[in-house]
Amino acid sequence: MRREAPQKFADYGPLFFPAAMLTVFFVIPFATMIAVSFFKRDPAGFYSTAFVFDNYARFLSLFFGKVLGFSLFLAIAVAICCVLIAVPFTYLLSRAPRRTQVVWLVALLSVLSLSEVIIGFAWSTLFSRTAGITNLFVSIGLMSEAVALNPSFGAVLTAMVYQALPYTVLVLYPALVRLDPTLTEAARTLGASPLKSFFTVVIPALRNTIVATLIMVFIFALGSYLLPQILGRPQHWTLSVLITDQAIYQSNMPFAAAMAVFLVLVTLGLVGLTVYAGRKGEAA
C-alpha cells in the first residue's frame, strides 16, 4: 500500500480528535499547573493571580532536597529491582510452552487489576507481627518469634516492586519473544555455557529494551504516593506524598504545583541523560 502525504487541510481530519483530547486533558491542565506554580497563596481562600518565584524559592531547602533525593533513590531502586527480576523471568517465560506463557501472563495481568490501596493493605497485613509471614517462619522454625516488618524501607520497596513488576514483564515480553532463539544456540556451539550465553548475547542484544524498561519503571515508581504512606515511616515519604499533602491538606496549591513542575523537570532531565548516555555507549 502506498501512503501519500496529506495534501488538503481535511486530510489531517483523523488527527483532530486525538489532538483535541491531548489538548483538553494534558496540555491545558499542565499549563494551568505551571501557571499556578507562580501564583500567590491566599491564606483566606485559595490563591490569587500573581507572578512570584516564592514557591520555587521555598522548595530550595535541605528538607525538600532530601525528600527529592529519597524519591529519586526509591524510584531507581524499584526500577533496578524490577528489571533484575523481570529480565530472567521473562526470558524463561518466552522460552516456555505456549500454555505456560498464557497462564503466567493472565496471572500477571490480574495483578494489574488490583488497586494501589489493596496492594498496600495486603502487604501491610503480610508484614504485620500478628498475622504476617514471620508467623510462617516461626512455625517452620526459621525464626524464634514473630516480628513486624513494617513500617520500613524494605516494606515500601517490596510492595512497589510487586506493583510495577507486571508492567515490567509486559514491556519486556514482546522484545524477548522476538529475540531469535538461534542466537543463544549459536553462542552455545561457539563454546558458551547457557548462563554465559545469557550474559554475553541475550542481555547485550536487549540493551536498548532494558534501558527503556528502566526508564518506564522509574517514572512509574516516581508517582507512587500511597504505598510509602501505608508501609513506610515519614522519612520514607516521597515527594508525591508531600505534593498531595500540600495540595489537599494544606490547601497550598501554588506550592504543590511548583513541586510537581520541579519533579517533572528533574524526571525529564534524568531520562534525557539516560538516553544520551545510551546513545554515547552505542557509538563507542
Added chain:
Amino acid sequence: MSGLALQNVTKEFGSFTAVKNVDLAVPHGTFVCLLGPSGCGKTTLMRMIAGLDLPTGGAIRLDGADITRVPTHKRDLGMVFQSLALFPHLTVGENIAYSLRIRGVAKEDQVKRVNELLAMIHLSGYADRPVSKLSGGQRQRVAIARALAISPKLFLLDEPLSALDAKLREAMQVELRQLQQRLGITTIVVTHDQREAMTMADTVVVMNSGEIRQAAPPVEIYRRPADTFVADFIGMTNLIDFAAEGAGRASVLGTSVEGLAIPEGLGQGVLSVRPEDVHLTAPGHGAITGKVTFVRDLGGTIETFLEAGGKQVVAVSMPNARPDVSVGQEVGIRLSPDACVVLKS
C-alpha cells in the same frame, strides 16, 4: 576410528519419530551432505550432532569418544545456522572472536586470528563494521569464519546458503568446498538442494521420513540410486514398470528389452532411466513405440515428452544429437540397458 560415527541414533518427539535408527560413519576430513525433503529429519539429526537436541536412543562418537550427552559448549564444534545468527550487538571482528573470547584467548592472539580469518573470507579490513552493514554474501562469510575461529573438530552447516540468490549460491558452493579441502575439516551440511549436495559433497546422505535411504558419493547416488525414492528425488528420472521375462529380458511398456541386470527371483519392478539415457530413433526395429506430446527447447538441451504404453517418458538430448521430431509424431524409444537401474517397486 577418527571422525564422526552415529550408531543407531533415534529421536522421538512424543509419538512422532523424527529420526529412526540412523547409522553413519563420517571419516575425518570428509564432506558429507544430508539431503532430503523438508521434514525428513536431516536438521534434527544435525542438531543432535551439535548437542542442541538429545537423541532418545543410540550413540554419537567423535574421534572414538562418546559425546552423546556432552553439552554443546564442550563439543568444540563450529556451526553455521540457516538464519546465520550473527550477534547484532557485535561488530564483524567481535562476532568472529566470540568463541576465542569465551575461551579466554589473549587479546592480541584474538586479533591475529580474526585478521587471518578475514583474509581467508576475503573481507580484510571489515573487522570494525557492524554486521548490519554487510550484504547477504558477506554475512554468510562472517558466519563461516566465526564457526571456524577455534579450528573445530567438526564443521556443521544448516541450510547455509538458502538465503542467497541463485548466482551467489553457486559461487559460495564452490568456495565452501575449496575452503573445506584446504582446511581438511570434517564437514556436514544439511540441504534440500541436490545441486548443492552434488557440488560439494564427498558423500551424499539421502534421507526420507527419518531414515537414511542411501549414503554414497554423488555420482553413485545419481547413477545407481538404491530405491525409487532416491532415484526420483535426485535429478529427473523416468520410473518405468517392468515384468521380467527371464535372463535379463523384461517387458517394458509393451516391448521386450534385453540386457537388463535383473536379480534372480524378481518378477516385476521398476526401471529408473535418466532422461539423457533415453534415445529417440526411428520407430520399429525392436524399439519401444511412443508418441511425442510436448517439446521443451531450452537451447542447451531439448526435453522431449513422450507417451508410451499409457505412461509418460521424458528424453533429454543435445540439440545436434536428436532427430528432428515434432508433437504428434510417432518415434522409437531406446533405453541403454547399462543405464537402466533395476529397482523393487
